[in-house]
Amino acid sequence: MEEVRFEEMGLLPEIVKAVKNMGFEEASPIQAKAIPVMRTGKDMIGQAQTGTGKTAAFGIPLLEKIEPKDRKLQAIVLCPTRELAIQVAEEIRSLAKYMHGIKVLPIYGGQEIVTQIRSLKSGAQLVIGTPGRVMDHMRRKTIKMEEVHTVVLDEADEMLNMGFREDIETILEGVPVERQTVLFSATMPQAILDITKKFQKKAELIKVTKKELTVPNIEQFYYEVKPKNKEEVLSRLLDIYTPKLSVVFCNTKKQVDILVNGLLGRGYFAAGLHGDMKQIQRDRVMQGFRSGKTDILVATDVAARGIDVEEVEAVFNYDLPQDDEYYVHRIGRTGRAGREGRSFSFVSGKEAYKLKEIQRYCKTKIYAQKVPSLNDVASTKMENILDEIDQIVETEDLTRYLQAIENKVNDSDYTAMDMAAAFLKLTSGQNEISPEEAEFGDTGAEEAGMVRLFINIGKKNKAKPGDIVGAIAGESGIPGKVIGSIDMYDKYTFVEVPKEYAREVLNAMTHTKIKGKSIAVEPANQK
Numbered sequence: 001m002e003e004v005r006f007e008e009m010g011l012l013p014e015i016v017k018a019v020k021n022m023g024f025e026e027a028s029p030i031q032a033k034a035i036p037v038m039r040t041g042k043d044m045i046g047q048a049q050t051g052t053g054k055t056a057a058f059g060i061p062l063l064e065k066i067e068p069k070d071r072k073l074q075a076i077v078l079c080p081t082r083e084l085a086i087q088v089a090e091e092i093r094s095l096a097k098y099m100h101g102i103k104v105l106p107i108y109g110g111q112e113i114v115t116q117i118r119s120l121k122s123g124a125q126l127v128i129g130t131p132g133r134v135m136d137h138m139r140r141k142t143i144k145m146e147e148v149h150t151v152v153l154d155e156a157d158e159m160l161n162m163g164f165r166e167d168i169e170t171i172l173e174g175v176p177v178e179r180q181t182v183l184f185s186a187t188m189p190q191a192i193l194d195i196t197k198k199f200q201k202k203a204e205l206i207k208v209t210k211k212e213l214t215v216p217n218i219e220q221f222y223y224e225v226k227p228k229n230k231e232e233v234l235s236r237l238l239d240i241y242t243p244k245l246s247v248v249f250c251n252t253k254k255q256v257d258i259l260v261n262g263l264l265g266r267g268y269f270a271a272g273l274h275g276d277m278k279q280i281q282r283d284r285v286m287q288g289f290r291s292g293k294t295d296i297l298v299a300t301d302v303a304a305r306g307i308d309v310e311e312v313e314a315v316f317n318y319d320l321p322q323d324d325e326y327y328v329h330r331i332g333r334t335g336r337a338g339r340e341g342r343s344f345s346f347v348s349g350k351e352a353y354k355l356k357e358i359q360r361y362c363k364t365k366i367y368a369q370k371v372p373s374l375n376d377v378a379s380t381k382m383e384n385i386l387d388e389i390d391q392i393v394e395t396e397d398l399t400r401y402l403q404a405i406e407n408k409v410n411d412s413d414y415t416a417m418d419m420a421a422a423f424l425k426l427t428s429g430q431n432e433i434s435p436e437e438a439e440f441g442d443t444g445a446e447e448a449g450m451v452r453l454f455i456n457i458g459k460k461n462k463a464k465p466g467d468i469v470g471a472i473a474g475e476s477g478i479p480g481k482v483i484g485s486i487d488m489y490d491k492y493t494f495v496e497v498p499k500e501y502a503r504e505v506l507n508a509m510t511h512t513k514i515k516g517k518s519i520a521v522e523p524a525n526q527k
């Protein structure tokens with residue numbers, strides 16, 4: 001499709017200025033196609049791949065239809081999750097930056113209703129809401145729908161699916177019949193298309209056609225992994241690919257909590273997001289993730305649709321999604337707006353057929369990969385360090401260090417090569433890895449009721465495999481057996497402890513934070 005410049009679309013100059021300000025060079029294909037149709041006032045269904053700018057595709061024409069002088073509610077966007085409602089409201093606010101008198105208000109559950117009522121009273125023309133809370137306000141008569149002329153369902157197939165359909169019907173019954181109803185999503189299953197007639201009049205289908213449902217700039221891989229090994233494989237992949245930000249999807253809230261604990265115990269900055277959390281916690285987690293303070297978001301499908309965080313470079317399906325559509329949306333959290341991304345799906349045993357089904361549905365290939373061994377991880381670390389060395393040698397002043405090396409070489413029998421090799425060993429964690437650890441570590445620990453913790457036992461307490469470290473839990477004094485020491489500086493160690501004490505051992509220790517890399521607990525008696 002030809003490039004379409006925003007200037008050529010006859011938009012309000014304030015909006016053209018805003019999109020430039022947001023860094024958009026030209027309209028994306030769905031924007032170029034959908035904006036003119038939406039402007040005619042016709043009902044419409046817009047389908048385009050994840051991360052291709054559907055929000056602005058409906059946000060721009062919505063803003064153009066709003067009469068700023070009229071303080072009444074004029075348009076409403078419905079989203080399936082609170083985080084998405086907040087994000088869509090933000091994006092539309094950015095688009096409205098240079099327009100005067102337009103108030104965009106997100107309305108969602110878990111937020112103080114009294115505050116929302118006050119904001120609604122002060123006159124918002126555009127509400128971005130989750131269905132439950134919008135219905136709540138309708139019952140309380142704190143939201144007035146008489147002048148609403150446009151309704152957008154973002155993630156429309158999800159909104160018209162069982163879980164939300166009744167709510168949507170209820171809301172639409174409260175909106176004047178003379179309205180424009182617009183649906184958007186990256187997926188539009190036939191079963192949902194079949195029922196859209198109930199909600200729309202002579203809708204035009206605007207589809208940015210591509211053979212695949214997923215974007216080509218996401219490399220898709222899968223791994224055959226036993227459920228008990230998933231956490232270890234995830235860690236290895238994180239260490240090898242070092243994605244700036246990642247989203248890890250689990251199928252249950254419980255699994256999210258377990259995995260977050262596991263990752264924190266290994267020293268990663270991870271945080272969980274699921275529906276059982278208080279809204280204030282959910283907001284904090286999203287803020288931490290957007291700002292890069294947390295680099296791994298472990299989530300249920302609440303984060304699968306619509307969420308847009310620029311630096312997400314990897315998506316993990318720790319559990320395969322239940323529905324094919326969800327695969328598309330989950331991996332679509334990366335590779336947005338033309339960026340590169342990778343997805344990694346874990347498949348265990350009988351799930352292979354599900355993966356085939358997903359590939360058929362998406363019309364894409366998901367490539368099988370071998371689980372990287374600890375030696376692979378160590379080699380990658382070494383390569384990364386060597387790459388960094390290039391940088392440092394080329395750009396930094398090393399006079400002081402050169403002097404120190406020269407002194408050492410003069411005072412000893414070593415060559416500079418010996419010293420460089422020793423430094424590499426020191427920094428890349430190329431310590432002796434026991435053969436059973438190097439291959440995928442079935443040490444029989446789990447069967448024996450032991451669990452493996454990855455902890456920092458302190459540099460001075462350097463331990464060898466087989467050593468018993470009794471003081472690792474401080475007061476609790478639970479004995480643990482060292483089964484391998486693989487990380488930097490020799491101080492990070494795998495310790496096996498009896499399962500029933502694992503939590504106590506971890507709790508007795510505090511986290512130390514070492515950005516992005518494995519490890520992070522100090523023994524309590526080291527403080």
Ligand SMILES: Nc1ncnc2c1ncn2[C@@H]1O[C@H](COP(=O)(O)OP(=O)(O)OP(=O)(O)O)[C@@H](O)[C@H]1O
Pocket residue numbers: 023024025026027028031048049050051052053054055056185186305306307308332333336337
């Ligand atoms: N014309 C454009 N040029 C460059 N970037 C754009 C353009 N339009 C939108 N974007 C940016 O692209 C990113 C993805 O947009 P958006 O969230 O609207 O995607 P989407 O199609 O709704 O995806 P999803 O199906 O996952 O909800 C956002 O960060 C948005 O600001």
Ligand SMILES: [Mg+2]
Pocket residue numbers: 054055154306
């Ligand atoms: Mg979207």
